Amino acid sequence: MAIKIVKISEIIGSGYCVSASDGKLVYEVITQHIEKGDRVAISFENATRLTTAFLNAAVGQLYGEYTPEKVRASLAPPLGAEPWQLSRLKVVVERAKAFFEKPDEISKIIERETGKPNDDT
Helix, strand or coil, X not given: CCEXXXXXXXXXXXXXXXXXHHHHHHHHHHHHHHHHCCEEEEECCCCCEXXXXXXXXXXXXXXXXXXXXXXXXXXXXXXXXXXXXXXXXXXXXXXXXXXXXXXXXXXXXXXXXXXXXXXXX
C-alpha cells in the first residue's frame, strides 16, 4: 500500500485551515486516495491556524464513510503536526467515532442540551 502525503495547506492554498468548506476539499482528496487503496499521511506543514470545524470536515467525516478500523488502516501518522494540532485532531477523531457509532443518541443529547434540533444527521 503506497503512502500518499496530503498537504492540507497546499490543497486549500493557505495555512489558515479554519472553514468546513476547506476541510471538505481535504476530505475529498483523502477519500480519493483511500478508494485507490493508498495509505494517507496528512501533512500539517505550514498550517498556522487550525479549527475543529475544519478537522471535522476533513477527517471526522471519514468515520461516517468508513469503519474506524478502515480509517485507522488508511491513515498514517500525521506529518509536521505540532502538539496543539494533534490535540485538536484527537478530539475530532474521538467525537466522530462516538457520533457515527450512535448518531441518533448523540443528536438527542445535542438537542436536549442546546434546545435546537441537530441538523448534522
